[in-house]
Amino acid sequence: MPGRRIRLNFVNLFLWLLGGGLLAFAAYGSFLTLIEGRIQPNQWQNLIVAGVALGSVYALIALGYTLVYGILFMINFAHGEVFMWGAFTAFFAATALNDAGMMASNPVLAFFLVLATSMLVSMVVAIMLERIAYRPLRGAPRLVPLITAIGASLFLQYTARGFYGSGVRAYPDYTIFDGTISLGFLSLSVKQAVVILAAVGLMVGLYLFINRTRTGRAMRAVSEDKDVAAMMGINVDRIIVTTFAIGGLLAGAAGILYTLIFNQVLFFMGFLPGIKAFTAAVLGGIGNVIGAALGGLILGVVEQLGPNLFLSGYGVPSPNQLKDVIAFSVLVLVLIFRPSGLLGRKENT
Amino acid sequence: MTEATTREAGSVQVADAILQADKVTMRFGGLVANRDVDFTIPRGAIVSLIGPNGAGKTTFFNQLTGMLEPTSGEITFEGKSLVGRTPHEIVEVGIGRTFQNIRLFGAMTVLANVMVGRHVRMKSSWWGSLLRLPAVRAEEAETKRKAQELLELVGLPRRYEEDWAKNLPYGDQRRLELARALASEPKLLLLDEPTAGMNPGETAQMTELIKHLRDELDLTVLLIEHDMKVVMGISERITVLDHGELLAEGRPEEIRANPAVIEAYLGKQAASE
């Protein structure tokens, strides 16, 4: 609340100590790491580039959370599964294209076909989710749709496991994306460049869509006030479906970009990226589209860089095991110090 | 008629003030909802806070109950500052409230609603409750008895006790909310549009009830109300807010004759036509 004086009670004290402690721990760890020179300059650069690439994927998923939250004020817990379904299903398209030799003969078209498959599947899953699981519960107490979402998430996960099997499947390699690009002091692999460019392109597209099109304006109107929007003649149901569809499309694209980085799919692959993307959305300020993009990037970089920077100075063995811990600690810090997120609307806190 | 009205009440300084607000200002970003509001409630009085829509009445109310904290200014209740206290601490010092759009615990019984209201006056600790110590059981029985008394006082029949609060008729929900607020043994009762949505008969009953409660329980009452008939009929003092600022303060007949107040209301009416 604006104008609120800070009150020193037990809980606030505890939180400030916890937050301050975490920050101090990270700062001193970074200091140790830096003076001991544990990270080589090119390692720095690799970590940051990898972080940006991963962060772009998180950002695309986070957009789905944020768009839905902006309109329905609910967390679509199953969004990570939407992402997984696209990537997993497109695996079969990729395999088929590879077997047909198209990956070699016309790699660009093959890539776009796989991407389109993934986006389409994710979109369909997202729309069905809204229609079957969420729409009947609109207006129910807040925990009800959330529990439904958890159930839907399990259902989607284990349906994928039953349909496609429980093993890890390796994507065929897109040979066109091999190699590295050098931009002066910066060098990154072609795959990373593709991931970052594609993500940026999609985000710009989304931004234009929301700000320049009729449907985009209607989406904003619905997110401001559903009842007023309905009175103005906007079909609220259709806008909600559209929102889920767009979130699904972005998640499907994120799925393919994710497989470019990690090269494999698994029925469980949606879980962690899902909660991390949610974290990114909260970090940026949930409901805020630019915030989601920013949050994704920050989270990706912190996750890649954090373990080496904060922990290796203390001599922590294999610090990368703790990268998820660091990602979630970021969430805790945000919630302690800035619960509305970096770009969140202040009056909502 | 109580003491307060016989006292000269035209000035801001009142000898025995139960609540005093001093230059209370509330800003939301660029919007100023309350600006330098000075406000005094004499002990034992029934005071109304009126003003056109958007005048900042509810915002002011929310600052009294600790839901908002003033950007600047001071609010004291019996000499104790309220600024910086949480809502439950404010209930504890002796301010009870009802809500404009009734907010009961709908899925709790009528009796349980009132018993929650008594929460701050109970002493049982959680481990005492866990062990069902004799003192805890006695307190529980006492609370139940008090709650039943209060239900009777506000005029809710015994047979409603075990019903869901949300199943009560509208007027009775208002009464129940009143009983819940009274259960915390407030010295000052804040009522946010207590007769909203009521027909003339119910409104008259509610007005009588408020007066009766004030006399019976030695309360001081502050109410926000739109219905001018109610305001004029019940209030001993009236404070008018407009555009977040104090417009006028005084006895009903003074307010009725105040040109600034008339303009604020008529101006609004003219604009709406």
Next chain:
Amino acid sequence: MSPMVRRALTLGLFGGIAGIHVSLVGIVNTFQTRDLIADIVTIGSVIPMLIAIMVGWLAGRAPRHAAELAAPTALGAGAVAGAVTGTILALLAILVDSVSLTWILVNARPQLATILQFEQGPVVGSVLLIAGGAALGAAGAVLHILPGAIARSIAMAGIITIIVALMEPFIGAVLRNVELRAIEGFLYDSGGLTLPGFILVFALIGAGVYGWATRGDRARARVEAMPPDRRRAAKIAVYLATIGILLILPQIVGQRLSEVIGTVGIYVLLGLGLNIVVGFAGLLDLGYVAFFAVGAYTTAILTSPASPVFTPELPFWGALPFVILAAALIGLAVGAPVLRLRGDYLAIVTLGFGEIAREIFKSAWAQPVTGGAQGILSIPEPIPFSRDPQSIYYPILFFCILAAIAATTLASSRVGRAWNAMREDESVAEATGVNTIKYKLLAFGLGAAFGCLGGAFFGAKIGVVFPDSFNILVSINALALIILGGMGNIAGVVLGAFVLVGLPELLREFAEYRLLIYGVVLVVMMLLRPEGLLPSRSRRAELHEVKDEDDDDMYADEVGEETGRPVVTA
């Protein structure tokens, strides 16, 4: 007529999709190994039949706000719907048989087609599927035509008979254990019911349900007419009988089932604890596993000679006070950062905490304390010299009863009322004088205590702790069981634990689809019966208010409240 046909076709289509789903996730294949009636019908082939019956039943139901359908209409609608479902499955079978899809859909094996076609080949099989679907659909619709009590008895008898067949490993083991082999031999044969057994069970249960449906009210009335002291005595008698049965349970069910019941007991503890946090206080904690893990690890570190630190090893019971202490600390640590968050935010953040706990326990960094990925071995038994599941059952039972009593006592006290109020409307509770911060922390603390106790027994029961035992699924398990049973209700928690934890432990076939079933349970419960199977009174009132009330104006005027965004309350 036309809307009826359209409805029947739609329902048939949905049935077909459901049939495709259960076929392709592998349920049909898996349950093919289990007989419903020995050597006659397998459970795998009954599943599509059940779908057809269900679809027929739905199609024959009167549309909302309309009179009952005429018998021929209902039968026709049921038959159409069932036939559509049958047709879709017939097409699926032919597709699976003719095109090799196993590289995508691992269960689309020729075997699936064989099962779906009743081993009769594509032509006869398809005809059978479509005709059978129509017949079963009509049979489902018949339930609307029969008098209510009879229809209900048949439906219940059918469902319970299938469950009795499925439960063969459990019921059979119990019967063998109490030396009733003759009955076992009569009822069961090679993992399914015998034909006479099937008929007997079906008839008995049908008669029982019918009797209850027609005379149950009279019995209930008689109980209610009893004088208060007699009723009280009857109540006490029921309690004593329950406790008596619980005490001799391990002896009745034998070793292996005692083991399962021990696990169920641990989940009852978890459920009771989570129920305080979610059911009473309304804080959806998805990281409940963190408490469970802390309890197990605290016990392991303090008691196990194999633990890397803390060498003067404590006995199990000596470690328990420290477990409770650890619970209080972890409860505060998890509770404090999420105090200012509402509903769904809190859920995801606590989910994150659960993951953090596991990853920290697992990491090489924590290895000197927690053993890292290898975990900690040789935790001593709570009862000297015995890790026998029949005896470890008793301490678990003891703590379950204790926890149940504690939960009921608190629920009806000042504390319970405050939680209740907080769950319904946090800001009003605060404005009514409830210190919501304190009561949230208390809920987390008590929830943590139960969770940690559960963890301590979990560690002691299996004798080892591994970090990967403490994944998100434990939290989901605990959540699903309180939702199925009914939030806020203790009997519901016990029922939920038996169904969702006990059954999959017993039935290998279920274990495979456990989480899929959880997912369906959560969604279906929320859509149809959000208050759970055995709801508490107030929960039912709360969750049913939405459907008939427009609560938009609830959110109208208060500044900054209930905007659906994370809102700071304190």
